[in-house]
Amino acid sequence: MDERPVLxxxxxxxxxxxxxxQRRADWGWGSDTAHTLLALRLANATWFAPENLDAQLSxxxxxxxxxxxxxxxRELPLTTGHLAVNVMALVALCRDPRAFYSKDLVAMLGHQEGGVDFEVAFAQLATCTAGHHVRKSRIRRLVEMSTERNKIHSIDTLxxxxxxxxxxxxxxxxxxxxxxxxxxxxxxHHQAADGSFNKNLxxxxxxxxxxxxxxxAGSWNATRAQEYVMSHQRPDGSFGSLFDTNAVLPLMGGRTLLDVALRRCPRVTHDTIDSEDAPVDEFDMPGDSVPVPSDLTPRPDLSNTTAEELIKTTYIIWKGNNASTHYNLTFNVPVNTTFLTIMKMAAEQDERFVFSASHWGNGLYIHTLAGAKEQKLGYWFWLLYRLREAPVPGVKPDNKFVVGTGVQETIINDGDLLLFWYHQI
Incomplete structure (x- = not known):
């Protein structure tokens, strides 16, 4: 597992x-077993080490x-919410919820409507983090929840x-x-002056x-929100109840529920399982021992391409809030070249452009570039901008220039300046 900063x-x-x-004699937590294991998995990977018999029993x-x-x-129907949290827990624990003792729990979840809006939203989050495409009708329902003017949803649901x-x-x-x-x-708009939301942990x-x-990237009181959360920790380490402590645990591991989708599970090869988590896909250097997935765009072949058929693009990296570290490379490439291809070419040419990525759904998420890794709780992130004019180091481009597609899907246009900026947001 990758190590992220903690509070x-x-x-x-x-x-x-x-x-x-708080475990019971049966090694579970009663009706909270799934939620608790999910929270523990996000907060503390070491507890799930292969040699830890307690984790295996739980x-x-x-x-x-x-x-x-x-x-x-029939006697005790599974609610939508309970099924959803079990799906997420299984995914986080590297179990396949689509083949759970001959049951496809993700498909089962898709057939449930959910009694309340919170369950509907949580079910779609579980479906998505399990790697299953969320139906368009469910997307529309989520959008409706986010835009309904005449209905005030709870903070939790939103x-x-x-x-x-x-x-x-x-x-x-x-x-x-x-x-x-x-x-x-x-x-x-619901954040209070003390940093809390709804005055509730x-x-x-x-x-x-x-x-x-x-x-x-906007202004909000992140520090005060964290302070509000941490102020509720008791001397015994809890946050008052198992329910509330489970909600805080992912944050203490530098993670959110979305990180379930970024799980790193042992690879199965020739009926054997690696003893360690599978590494994040690395694209650092040519000849890297980590295999490059076959669907990634190879370096373009320019042998049969004339100069008139090439387009020009510049790849820029800024590091630091004031972009105190900045460098760039310019390439001439064929039409329809992806930005991922540009990134790989840059990494081969200049070690300052080496990067690492992980799979997110069907795409790639760049988390480390030029030796700098994203830090959620420090609010340090890599943001990608597509510009037409040379940026001034440290001067933030307008948000409209933020690239909304993944590096694999971003097609280069002639004259593009692609800026990756690592800064605190």
Whole structure:
């Protein structure tokens, strides 16, 4: 697993220890087993080390509880929310919810309407993070929830809607940014002066996850929201209840519920399982030992291309809020070249342009570039801009220039200046 920054390491360790200490004799947490294992997985990867028998027993208890619920579905039907959190927990634990003891839980979830808006939104988030495309009708429902003027949704629902829309957008549904921005704007209006949302710890934790997933470039009181959350930690490490502690745990691991979609699971090769998590796809140097997926665009062949048939583009990197570190490379490439191809060419030519990416839905998410890795809780992110005029280092381009597609889907135009800027937002 990749290591991400945490709020306070001792605080996170104490919270994990308290949660683990709440297990019952059967190695589960009663009706909260799925939610708890999901939170622990996002907060603390080391607890799930292969040699940790406790984690294995708790995972088996999760499976046992779910099998029993499926068996007794007539007596005790699975609610949409309970099924959704189980799907996300299985995905986070590297289990396939589409083949759970001959049951396709993702398909089952797709056939449930959900009783309340929160369950509807959470079900779509679970469906998406499991790698299944969210139906257009469900996307429309999420959009409706984010735009309804005559209905005030709870902070929790709006936060999960934002997370679900982000996940759906990364499934190459790039027309959702307007609705996400609108929902984020609505959510921000509910932040109180003390940093909280709805004066409630659980709601604030969910809202903070939604804000972090949005890579928000506007002004909002992130520090005060974090301080509000951390002020509720008790001496025993908990945040008052298992329910609230589970909501905070992902944040303490530098993660949100969206990170379920970025799971790194052992690879199965020739009926054997690697002992460590599969590495993030690396595109750092030519001849890298990590295999490059076959669907990635190769370096363009210029042997049969005349100068008149080439287009010109410049790739720029800025590092730091004031862009104190900046450099660029210019390329002449054929029409229909992707930006991913430009990035690979730059990495081969200049080691300052080496990068790493992980799979997000059906695309690639650039998380490390030029030796700098995104840090969610420090609000340091890589943002990609497509410009037509040379930018002034440190001067923020208008948000309209932010590229809304993945590096694989971004096609270069003649004269494009592609700026990747690592700065605090």
């Amino acid at each position: 306070v390491l001792p605080a996170a360790a104490r919270a994990v220890e308290w949660v683990v200490g 995972t088996k208890q999760l499976e046992l509880e779910l099998v029993l619920r499926l068996w007794k579905h 936060s999960v809607v934002i997370l679900a829309l982000h996940c759906a957008q990364h499934q190459r549904r790039h027309d959702l940014k307007h609705f996400i921005d609108q929902a984020v704007h609505t959510l921000l 659980h709601s604030t934790a969910l809202a903070l996850q939604a804000m972090l997933s949005s890579q928000l």
